[in-house]
Amino acid sequence: MVNSFWPMTLSEALDIRKNHNVMIFNGGSDLMVKYRCWSGISVDLPKDILYIGHLNELKSIDINPSEIIIGAAVSYAQFLKDSRLPIEFKHPIEQIGSVAIRNIGTLVGNICNASPAGDTLPMLYALDAKVVIMSTKGQRIVEISDFITGPGSTQLNHDEIVTRIIIPRKTYDRTFYRKVGTRKANAISKVSVFSVADIKESRIDDIRICIGSCGPTVIRVKKIESSIIDLRLSELTLDIDRFLRMYDEKIVPIDDVRSTKIYRSKVACNLIKTFLTKEVIL
Amino acid sequence: MKAISDSIKRFDFDDKIQGKAIYTSDYHLECMFYAKTLRSTVPRAKIKNIITPEIPQGYFIVDHRDVPAQNYIPVVFDDQPIFAVDEVNYIGQPILLVVGEKKEIIQKIINSIHIDYEIIEPVLSIEEAEQAKAPYIFKNQPYFVKYEYSKGDLDKCIKKAKKVISDEFRTGYQEQAYLETQSMVAKYDGHTISVYGSMQCPYYIVEALKVALGWEEDRIRVVQMPTGGAFGGKEDYPSIPGVHAALASIKSKHPVQLVFERQEDIQCTTKRHPSLITIESYLDENGTIIARDMYVKLDGGAYAGLSSVVLQRSILSIGGVYDIENLRVRGTVYATNNVVTGAFRGFGGPQAFFAIEMHMENIANQLNLDSVELKRKYFFKQGDLSSTSGEFFDPIVLNVITDKVLKMSDYRNKRTHNDASKFKGVGCSVFFHGCGFTGAGESDLIKPSVRLKKVKEEVELFISSTEIGQGTLTTMRKIVAKVLDIPVAQVAHHYPDTLECPDSGPTVASRTTLIVGRLLQDCALKLKKRWDEESVEIIHHYQYPSHLSWDSKTFQGNAYPDYSWGANVVEVEVDPDTYQVDVKGIWAVFDIGTPIDRKIVQGQIEGGIVQGLGYSLMEVLESRNGKLSQDTFTTYIIPSSLDIPPIMSELVENPSTIGPFGARGLGEMPLVGVAPALASAIQQAIKCKITKIPVIPEDILRGIHK
Numbered sequence: 001m002v003n004s005f006w007p008m009t010l011s012e013a014l015d016i017r018k019n020h021n022v023m024i025f026n027g028g029s030d031l032m033v034k035y036r037c038w039s040g041i042s043v044d045l046p047k048d049i050l051y052i053g054h055l056n057e058l059k060s061i062d063i064n065p066s067e068i069i070i071g072a073a074v075s076y077a078q079f080l081k082d083s084r085l086p087i088e089f090k091h092p093i094e095q096i097g098s099v100a101i102r103n104i105g106t107l108v109g110n111i112c113n114a115s116p117a118g119d120t121l122p123m124l125y126a127l128d129a130k131v132v133i134m135s136t137k138g139q140r141i142v143e144i145s146d147f148i149t150g151p152g153s154t155q156l157n158h159d160e161i162v163t164r165i166i167i168p169r170k171t172y173d174r175t176f177y178r179k180v181g182t183r184k185a186n187a188i189s190k191v192s193v194f195s196v197a198d199i200k201e202s203r204i205d206d207i208r209i210c211i212g213s214c215g216p217t218v219i220r221v222k223k224i225e226s227s228i229i230d231l232r233l234s235e236l237t238l239d240i241d242r243f244l245r246m247y248d249e250k251i252v253p254i255d256d257v258r259s260t261k262i263y264r265s266k267v268a269c270n271l272i273k274t275f276l277t278k279e280v281i282l
Numbered sequence: 283m284k285a286i287s288d289s290i291k292r293f294d295f296d297d298k299i300q301g302k303a304i305y306t307s308d309y310h311l312e313c314m315f316y317a318k319t320l321r322s323t324v325p326r327a328k329i330k331n332i333i334t335p336e337i338p339q340g341y342f343i344v345d346h347r348d349v350p351a352q353n354y355i356p357v358v359f360d361d362q363p364i365f366a367v368d369e370v371n372y373i374g375q376p377i378l379l380v381v382g383e384k385k386e387i388i389q390k391i392i393n394s395i396h397i398d399y400e401i402i403e404p405v406l407s408i409e410e411a412e413q414a415k416a417p418y419i420f421k422n423q424p425y426f427v428k429y430e431y432s433k434g435d436l437d438k439c440i441k442k443a444k445k446v447i448s449d450e451f452r453t454g455y456q457e458q459a460y461l462e463t464q465s466m467v468a469k470y471d472g473h474t475i476s477v478y479g480s481m482q483c484p485y486y487i488v489e490a491l492k493v494a495l496g497w498e499e500d501r502i503r504v505v506q507m508p509t510g511g512a513f514g515g516k517e518d519y520p521s522i523p524g525v526h527a528a529l530a531s532i533k534s535k536h537p538v539q540l541v542f543e544r545q546e547d548i549q550c551t552t553k554r555h556p557s558l559i560t561i562e563s564y565l566d567e568n569g570t571i572i573a574r575d576m577y578v579k580l581d582g583g584a585y586a587g588l589s590s591v592v593l594q595r596s597i598l599s600i601g602g603v604y605d606i607e608n609l610r611v612r613g614t615v616y617a618t619n620n621v622v623t624g625a626f627r628g629f630g631g632p633q634a635f636f637a638i639e640m641h642m643e644n645i646a647n648q649l650n651l652d653s654v655e656l657k658r659k660y661f662f663k664q665g666d667l668s669s670t671s672g673e674f675f676d677p678i679v680l681n682v683i684t685d686k687v688l689k690m691s692d693y694r695n696k697r698t699h700n701d702a703s704k705f706k707g708v709g710c711s712v713f714f715h716g717c718g719f720t721g722a723g724e725s726d727l728i729k730p731s732v733r734l735k736k737v738k739e740e741v742e743l744f745i746s747s748t749e750i751g752q753g754t755l756t757t758m759r760k761i762v763a764k765v766l767d768i769p770v771a772q773v774a775h776h777y778p779d780t781l782e783c784p785d786s787g788p789t790v791a792s793r794t795t796l797i798v799g800r801l802l803q804d805c806a807l808k809l810k811k812r813w814d815e816e817s818v819e820i821i822h823h824y825q826y827p828s829h830l831s832w833d834s835k836t837f838q839g840n841a842y843p844d845y846s847w848g849a850n851v852v853e854v855e856v857d858p859d860t861y862q863v864d865v866k867g868i869w870a871v872f873d874i875g876t877p878i879d880r881k882i883v884q885g886q887i888e889g890g891i892v893q894g895l896g897y898s899l900m901e902v903l904e905s906r907n908g909k910l911s912q913d914t915f916t917t918y919i920i921p922s923s924l925d926i927p928p929i930m931s932e933l934v935e936n937p938s939t940i941g942p943f944g945a946r947g948l949g950e951m952p953l954v955g956v957a958p959a960l961a962s963a964i965q966q967a968i969k970c971k972i973t974k975i976p977v978i979p980e981d982i983l984r985g986i987h988k
Contacts, residue, residue: 033916038318038543041385180860180979183900184924188916191860257917263861263980266987270859 003048010057010134010163013050018136018159022050026073027104029097030113053106058163061085068167072108079107088175089167092123092194095179098186108162114148116217119179121148122194122210124165125218132164141166151216172196172206176275180267182258189213190259193271197280202233209275211268214253221250233281240276244269286764286943289881293755293775294508303508306465306479311537314467317344317381317530318388319540320395321550322370325406325619325908326419327399329368329377335394341382344530351496355521356489361420362585362622364494364525370399371419371584372619373908374550376522381530381538404619404908408558408579411616419584419617426582426615427590429597431837433671434608436564439573443564447645451561451637452974453957455903455910456554456896458626459920462510463542464520464551468527470535475528476503481520482512483788484746484780490521491528505779512750513893514625517790518588519551548913552624553903555580555592555615557633559600561641564608569649571660573608576600578634582615583622589615592623594720596630598841601669602638603680603712604660609669611837620905625790627893631715631954636898636975639711639958643965653962654684654693654710661712672840675829679936683849683871684712690930691851691869700966705856709962712849713955716842717947718793721832724824724843730787732801734762734809736818741766741809742774743802745786747794749777751889752949753882754794760878761799761942765806766813784821792947795878796844796940797824803942827940844940846951848872850891852959856967861979861986863899863964865927872951873934876944883948887931890952895927896920898957898975 005022007013016022023045025031037044052058058073061082068085076093079085080102096102096110096119110120111131124144131147133140133156144165147154156162174197181187192212198205207228211219224246228236236243253264283290297303334343346353346365353367354360366377380391405414405424414424466479475495477487484504491502504524509516523540530538542551557580564573578596582589597613646653661680667673687710688694696708718724733744743762749755755775763770786798805822812818832839853866868891877883900919904911912918937944961972970985 038385038389039541040316041389178860180862182919183922185922187919187922257911260980263983266983267860267979274859 002045005048005050007050007055010055013052013055014134014136014161016050017161020048021158023047024112024161025049025051026053026109027075027106028053029101029105030109052161063169066169068169070107070165070167072106072161072163074106076102076105076107086171088172089123091177092119092179095119107165111144111148111165112154112156112162114150114152114154116151116215117189117213119189119192119212121218122192122212123177124167125220126194126196126208126210127167130166131162132166133160134163135160145218145220148217173198174279176279178271188258191264191267191271193268193275195272195275199233199280204229204231204233204236204280207280209272211251214251214264214268219251221247224250236276237281240273243276244273247272283760283764283770286760287877287880289879290756290760290770292753292882293759294749297508305462305510306467306507307539307541309467309478309507309539311467311469313536315381315383315530315534315536315538316385316388317379317527317538317540318392319376319526320378320380320392322366322373322375322377324370324399324401325373326402326404327370328402329366329370330398330400332377333396333398335391337391338387341380341387341391342530342534343378344381344526344533345378348529348533349494352493354493355525356493357518357587358590359426359586362587364522372621374621375584376526379526379530381534406618406620406905406908408556408581408616408618411618419619420586424616426586426617427593428612428614429593429837430610430612431597431670432610433669434573436573436575436608436610439564439608442566443572444567445565446562447565447648448560448562449637449641449644450973451559451640453557453633453636454976455556455905456626456901457548457903457918458511458513458515459918460511460513460515463544463547464516464523465541466520466523466527467537467539468531469537470528470531474501474503475532476505477524477528478505478507479520479524480509480516481506481524482516482748482750482790484748484778485785486518486788487521487524488780490525494525494529503779503781506748506777508777509748509750513627514629514790515551516750517625517788519624544915545913548918549910550621552587552622554626555582555589555623555630555633557596559633559637561637563641563645571606571645574601574606575610576612578613580615581618581620581623583618583620585622587622587624589623591720592625592630594630595716596634598670598716598720599631599634600638602635602642603662603714603847604657605662605666606660611669619908621910627890628950628953629791631950632894632897632957635711635713635954636957636961639713640961640972643962644971654688657712658684668841670837670839670841676939677936678847679873679934680712680847683847683873683934686932686934687849687851687869687871690871690932691853691867693851696853697966705858705967706854707963707965707967708851708853709959709966710849710851711955711959711962713951714845714847715792715947715951715954717796717844717846718791718842721834721839721841722826722830724787724797725826728787730797730801730824731784731821732786732798732805733784733819733821734802734805736809738816739768740772740774741768744783745798745802746778746780746783747786747798748789750789752794752886753879754789757795757878757882758799758802761802762806764943765803766810792846792949792951795942795945796938796947799878799942799945800940844938844946846872846874846946846948848951848955850955850959852956852963854960854963854967856964856982861982863977863979863982865895865899865960867927868895868929868956870929870931870952871934872931872948873936873946874948875936875938875941875946877933878943878945883933884931886948887952888929890950891929891956892921892926894953894956895960897953898960898977900976900978902976902978
C-alpha cells in the first residue's frame with residue numbers, strides 16, 4: 001500500500017514534495033497505464049503519491065503581452081477551449097489521444113513524462129517554451145530542451161514540482177504541423193514535425209523545425225536553422241536539398257513496435273521538405 | 283413486421299444500450315472466489331520443477347492433478363492439455379490456476395511461484411516448421427494436417443501451356459479484439475457444475491467438461507451470458523477457461539470467476555492464421571487460363587485446435603469465383619511454438635481470397651487486360667462444377683453483383699482516368715463465402731436440433747445458438763413469428779442454457795440463419811399444424827439435403843450446402859509524404875438471398891468491412907521469439923471511427939433454396955473481400971505489387987523506393 005497526499009495549496013504540495021519521497025500525480029493518464037494491474041485491485045504504484053491536478057493555483061492560462069503561461073493542471077481540453085490561444089498551437093493538442101485523455105491529460109504532464117513521442121513537445125521546443133520549476137527554496141526557469149534530458153528523464157529534482165510552462169508570445173507567418181500516427185485518432189506518433197517561420201521581404205527572418213518520435217528527445221537543429229535564416233527565398237529554393245541532407249544526418253531514429261528507422265527518417269525529411277517548399281517558399 | 287426483411291427493434295437493444303445487460307464480469311455470486319492463470323513464459327520447454335510458496339488457508343492451486351478424468355480439450359484432435367503437465371509449447375499456455383477470495387493475495391501467490399524450465403529449441407515460423415526435425419510438436423510430423431485435391435488434368439496443361447504466371451502472398455495474424463475479454467463464472471453445487479460465460483458454442487464447453495470431469499451430461503450446465511463480441515475468438519477457446527473455472531469451483535467449493543486481462547487475452551487466445559500462399563496459373567496461346575496449381579500454408583501454432591477445418595475452408599476458397607477446369611490444390615497447416623491460431627470471422631477465407639484476387643489482378647496486368655473483365659470471363663454460373671466438382675444448383679448472379687458495385691462506385695471512370703501523379707487508386711474484388719459446415723458436416727458431425735414450445739398463445743424457441751451481436755435473439759423470433767403468423771413479441775427466446783436448449787450446433791460458419799433458422803422455420807410449420815392444441819412441444823432435427831453429396835477424403839462434391847456471393851470496390855489515396863493510405867470509400871454488393879432484417883444485415887456488413895479494413899491496413903501482429911509484439915490496444919491498432927470511410931452497400935435478392943425465406947449466410951462474408959480490393963487500389967496508386975497484408979506505410983515506402 002502507498003500513501004496519497006491531497007494538498008490544499010501549492011505551498012503545501014511543495015512541503016510534501018520536500019519531506020516525502022513522492023511521485024507526482026497530475027492527470028494520471030500516463031501513470032495509471034504504466035502501473036496498471038489486474039482489474040479490481042488498485043494500481044501498483046511504486047511510491048507514495050502527491051496529487052496536484054486539483055490545485056486551483058495551477059489551473060489557469062495567463063496571457064500577458066509577452067508570454068502565454070500555462071499552469072501545470074491545465075488539461076488539453078481546457079487549452080483547446082481557450083479562445084485567446086492561437087489556433088496553430090491547438091493543432092498538436094487536438095490530435096492527442098481520445099476525448100477522455102484530452103479531458104484528463106495535461107501539457108505539463110506530457111513534458112514531465114518526457115516520452116520521445118510526446119505530442120506537445122515538438123511545438124513547445126519550436127516555440128522556445130520554458131519550464132517553471134518550484135520547490136520550497138524558490139523557483140527556477142529552464143528551457144524545455146534543457147529540462148528534458150532523455151526518454152522518460154528530466155532534470156526535475158525530488159523536491160521540485162513543475163508549476164508552469166511559459167511560451168513567448170509571438171505570431172509566426174507560417175506554422176506547420178503533421179502527426180503521423182498508426183491511425184487517424186487515438187494513436188501514438190511514429191513521426192511528427194512542428195515548424196514555424198517568419199518571412200520578411202522575401203528573406204527568412206526566423207525558422208524553427210522540430211521533429212518528434214525520431215530520437216531520444218525532440219530534434220531541433222539550431223545550426224541548420226541559423227544557416228537558413230537570412231537566406232532569400234530564392235536561395236533557399238536552390239539549396240533545399242543540401243538542408244534536407246543536413247537534417248537527414250541529424251535524424252537518427254530507431255526501429256520499434258510502431259515503425260522503422262528508415263520510414264521515420266524518410267517521412268521526417270519529406271515533411272520538412274513539404275514545409276519548406278509548400279509553406280515557406282510557396 | 284409486414285415482410286420478413288423489414289427491420290424491427292432488436293430484442294437485446296435496450297439492455298445493451300442502457301447498460302443493464304449483466305456481462306460475466308458483472309456477475310457476482312455470493313462467496314465468489316477469483317481465479318488467475320499462471321502461464322508459460324517460454325515458447326517451448328520441459329517443466330523441470332514448479333516451486334510454490336506456502337499457500338494460505340482458503341487459497342488453492344488448481345493444475346493438471348485436479349482434472350479427474352482426461353486432461354485434454356476436445357476439438358478436432360485431442361492434443362491440447364487443459365493444464366500443461368511436463369512440457370509447454372507456447373507462451374501463454376496455462377500451467378495452473380491460483381484461486382481464492384482476494385485478488386491481491388492471488389496476485390502475490392502467482393508472483394512467488396517459480397517454474398524451472400529446460401528450454402527446447404522452438405519452431406517459430408512456417409519456414410522453420412518446414413525444416414523441423416524430431417522432437418516434433420505434434421505426433422511424428424512437423425504439421426497438423428495436409429490436404430490435396432484436384433480437378434481435371436494439371437500435368438497435361440502444364441505441358442500445353444504457353445505462359446505461366448506465379449505469385450506468392452503472405453498474410454499476418456489478426457486479433458478478434460472483442461470488447462469483452464474471455465470471461466467465465468463457474469458454480470458447483472455438490473452435484474451439478476454450472477458454467478456461465480462469454481461464448482459462441484455452449485455445447486463445446488459441455489463436451490469439454492464431460493471429457494475433463496468424466497461426468498454424465500445431466501450434471502453439466504452451460505449458460506451463455508450477454509457476450510461482448512466474439513468473431514470466432516469465442517468458438518473453441520472458451521472451453522479452456524470454462525473447464526478451468528469449473529475445476530476451480532469444484533476444488534474450492536465456491537463459485538469462481540475467471541476473467542482475462544486484455545494483455546493476457548491478446549497474448550494467449552487464438553488468432554487468425556498467418557499464411558503463405560503460392561499460386562501458379564497456366565495460360566494457353568490465347569491467354570486463356572487453362573490450369574492452376576495452388577498451395578496454402580498456415581501457421582497453426584502449438585496445438586491443432588480448429589486448424590484443420592480452417593485449412594479446409596482456405597483450400598476450398600482459394601479457387602475464388604472462377605471456373606478453371608484443371609486444378610491442383612494443396613494445403614498444410616504447420617505446428618509451431620507460436621500462439622495457437624483458430625477461428626476468426628472468415629475462417630481461412632480472407633487469406634485465400636486476398637491471394638486469388640491479387641493473382642487475377644496480376645494476370646490482368648501482365649496480359650494488359652482490365653482485371654474485372656478478365657475475372658468476368660471465368661465467373662461461376664448455375665450448373666457449373668465447383669473446384670471440388672460439386673454442382674452449383676442455385677442461380678449465381680456474379681455479373682449482376684459486379685455490374686452493380688462498379689456502377690455504384692463509378693469504378694470504370696476512376697480506374698481509367700487515374701492521375702498517376704496523385705497516388706490514387708481503385709480496386710475491385712469478387713468473392714464468395716461457403717455457408718455452414720464443410721461438406722456434410724452438419725449431418726455427420728453436428729446433427730443439430732431445435733425445439734419449440736407452445737403454451738396457449740405463447741411460443742418459446744430453444745436453440746443453443748448464441749447472441750454475439752449478430753442478432754440471433756431477434757432474427758430467430760422473426761422467422762418463427764412469420765411462419766406462425768403471430769406478433770413477434772409473442773415468441774420468447776432467451777440466451778441459451780444447455781439445461782433447456784437442444785444442441786442446434788455452434789454459432790459459427792455463417793450457419794445460424796441458414797441452418798438453424800431453416801430448422802426453426804420447418805419446426806414452426808409443424809407447430810402451425812397443431813396450433814389448436816393447448817400446449818405442444820416439438821423437437822425438429824436436421825436432414826442433409828438429398829441433392830448434395832460430399833466425400834471428405836477426396837474433397838469431392840458440394841463443399842458447402844450453400845454459398846453467398848459478393849463484390850467490393852475500394853478507393854484510396856496515398857499520401858506522398860507519409861505513405862499513409864486514406865480510404866475514400868468502400869462499396870459492397872452482396873447476394874445473401876433474402877435478408878431476414880435489413881438493419882441487422884447492414885450492421886453485419888459495416889462491421890465486417892471495418893474488421894476487414896483493419897486486417898488489410900493496420901492490424902499488425904507479429905510473433906517475435908514466440909511472443910506477440912503488439913499485445914495492448916496501444917500497439918495493436920484497430921480502426922478508430924475516424925479511420926472508417928463511407929461504406930455504401932446494397933443487396934441483390936436472389937433467394938436461396940436452402941435457407942429460411944430464401945436467406946443465406948452473411949456474418950463472415952463482409953470481411954472476406956476487403957483486403958484484395960484495398961490492396962489492388964493501393965497497387966494502382968503506387969504502381970508496385972502488393973504481396974502482403976496488412977499493407978502498412980512502411981511497406982509502401984519500401985515498395986515505392988525499390
